[in-house]
Amino acid sequence: MAPPPAAFERRVLRNAAGHHYLRVRLELPDGGARPSAAQLKQLVVAALRELHGEVGAALPVDVLTYEEKTLSAILRVVSSGFVKLWSALTLLGFYQNRRCAFRVLQVGRMASPNVSSCCVIAWLGEHVAS
Amino acid sequence: LLILRYISNEFLTGFCLALFPLVYWTKQSYDVFGFFFLVGYSAVALNHVVDFKEKKQEIAKPVSPSELFPSLPIVQGTSKQLKVLTRLTLVVSDPSHCNLLRSTSSNIRLYDIIAVFPKTEKLFHIACTTLDVDLVCINVTEKLPFYFRRPPVNMAIDRGIYFELLYTPAIKDSTMRRYTISNAISLMQICKGKNIVLSSAAERPLELRGPYDVANLGLLFGLSESEAKAAVSTNCRATILHGETRKSACGVVYTVKKLRKVEEEETLPACKKAKTQA
Numbered sequence: 549m550a551p552p553p554a555a556f557e558r559r560v561l562r563n564a565a566g567h568h569y570l571r572v573r574l575e576l577p578d579g580g581a582r583p584s585a586a587q588l589k590q591l592v593v594a595a596l597r598e599l600h601g602e603v604g605a606a607l608p609v610d611v612l613t614y615e616e617k618t619l620s621a622i623l624r625v626v627s628s629g630f631v632k633l634w635s636a637l638t639l640l641g642f643y644q645n646r647r648c649a650f651r652v653l654q655v656g657r658m659a660s661p662n663v664s665s666c667c668v669i670a671w672l673g674e675h676v677a678s
Numbered sequence: 679l680l681i682l683r684y685i686s687n688e689f690l691t692g693f694c695l696a697l698f699p700l701v702y703w704t705k706q707s708y709d710v711f712g713f714f715f716l717v718g719y720s721a722v723a724l725n726h727v728v729d730f731k732e733k734k735q736e737i738a739k740p741v742s743p744s745e746l747f748p749s750l751p752i753v754q755g756t757s758k759q760l761k762v763l764t765r766l767t768l769v770v771s772d773p774s775h776c777n778l779l780r781s782t783s784s785n786i787r788l789y790d791i792i793a794v795f796p797k798t799e800k801l802f803h804i805a806c807t808t809l810d811v812d813l814v815c816i817n818v819t820e821k822l823p824f825y826f827r828r829p830p831v832n833m834a835i836d837r838g839i840y841f842e843l844l845y846t847p848a849i850k851d852s853t854m855r856r857y858t859i860s861n862a863i864s865l866m867q868i869c870k871g872k873n874i875v876l877s878s879a880a881e882r883p884l885e886l887r888g889p890y891d892v893a894n895l896g897l898l899f900g901l902s903e904s905e906a907k908a909a910v911s912t913n914c915r916a917t918i919l920h921g922e923t924r925k926s927a928c929g930v931v932y933t934v935k936k937l938r939k940v941e942e943e944e945t946l947p948a949c950k951k952a953k954t955q956a
Contacts, residue, residue: 639855
């Protein structure tokens, strides 16, 4: 017996304790030492501390992937701290006294994974050949 | 079961405005321009700052963008070229400096956008209520010497004048960050998020941030999501159109019904009187 056709279902979960994902790229034009994954995490936490203080630095941020060659990473943060993290990355200007800039390439959201949900990803401006 | 959906181009990639100070034009400046288009902006204004504190400031004719850029890159997502406008910022600290704006024959008329940077409360009031400008710049590098009051701000909103906030000083220095956020929050309290334009004063490509990043900064200043997006896109477009109408309008013609009775005084209503002084 053929299974019934799959119905499209859209569930909007409000206030679901989920995570937001950011694909970022650090721009360091001068040919100096590139940060490692641990140093990148330290940089992100320092940026949060500069802008949002101790409470901001205490936000649970994870670096899921990091490529040292292209300096691009995927960060994960709880949804309540998403605006704080994004604004802290935007206003970061220096890394070890070198000028740098964070370019946020992609932004995504996922609710708790034990419910069938839709993962929404938005491209922002630059297209990265993945 | 994960359903992946791409929501591309749902955000406006049209009309995001960014500032670029035309202080030194170097080879590096071309790189900044390349960046503007790469990051997703579709209109850029070249800023020419005139400070009246220094003596004998002559306002030169604006540099034509076609001279500087023989070929403009095409905005990604559309088939239009990057739009380059000229802009003049007047730093006024004395009411006599505003006389230049009222003079009819000067190079001011050739600029696309005119912005004024008032330094005192009285000048802020004058700029919001009577001056013929498109943007009023809000100081973000130092503590505001005056508090915003509701009447001039509401009048500026009615007239279609936008308040501009810069975000590049916040990237450079941490004290500037505090001043930027505190000045922005006090402005938001009075104007309730209407008529705000966020722009950069980037001199290097690294000081530039993408339009969505800047819209997120608007959230930090206290704007709602739609207001923050509008601050980067629709409000900028409205400023450009305001500048265009200011450039093209030269007078208003209206007809007044002639009263037959001789005893009645023929008095024009106050609003029509103001229009004749354009």
